[in-house]
Amino acid sequence: MGQGSSKQQEDFLTEEEIEDYQDLTYFTRQEIIVAHKKFKALAPDIVSENRNARLEMSVMLNYPELRANPFGDRICKVFSSLQDGSCTFEDFLDMMSVLSVHAPKTVKSEYAFRIFDFDNDDMIGREDLRELINRLTAPQRITEMEMMQLIQNINNESDLDDDGMLSFAEFEHIISKCPDFTE
Known part of the structure; x- marks a missing residue:
């Protein structure tokens, strides 16, 4: 891997994390990386500073697909590991995976x-x-x-x-x- 590629990988996910997420979701490697970019875009400063960031439901509801959905708050609560609507990247990834066309x-x-x-x-x-x-x-x-x-x-x-x-x-x-x- 070149230095630019390595730096890009550090900004996002490790290879091991991506492989684990592939095993746990209905997503491909590329879809996991895209999902992480979308999550990070919701609160770039928070996610950049803390790999385990938990975004409040009010922040999560800025995600366009949730904002436009009359059940956006319920979706956040159901997928939140704390059931309060706040989401970590893993909560977000679970949500995206289940709502994807790949989920049974x-x-x-x-x-x-x-x-x-x-x-x-x-x-x-x-x-x-x-x-x-x-x-x-x-x-x-x-x-x-x-x-x-x-x-x-x-x-x-x-x-x-x-x-x-x-x-x-x-x-x-x-x-x-x-x-x-x-x-």
Whole structure:
């Protein structure tokens, strides 16, 4: 390796780290390097000074794909190793890997379920559905009657055991019928 290449490598990741990340994610070497550049771009001074930097959720939400997503805060919280929305590079890499086209549909559905389970009770209940619908329809709000009808329709289609909540198995069953889910 030439001196310029070595210096560039020092600014980013070691070969060993890249190999470990390749084993742990659905990414290639180049995709890992690009992900690190994107993470570093969120807070260059912080990440340059501290290889183990943890960026606050407010900083993470500056990432364009999260900023434009109505579930950006939930995505940060689900992937945060502290569950507070702050992310290390490894948290960010996990997030990017799971949301990539390379991740299997089963992994994507597991994380989607966790993102939509706003109260973290391992079920998607009426209040979770209400929050999900509100986020999808914002800034406009639907009427209470429309909300109740929509929640009822979702439960009629998805709630196989009629308990008023969606388990992961019920969620996964519905997702399996959605060819666009992984795109």
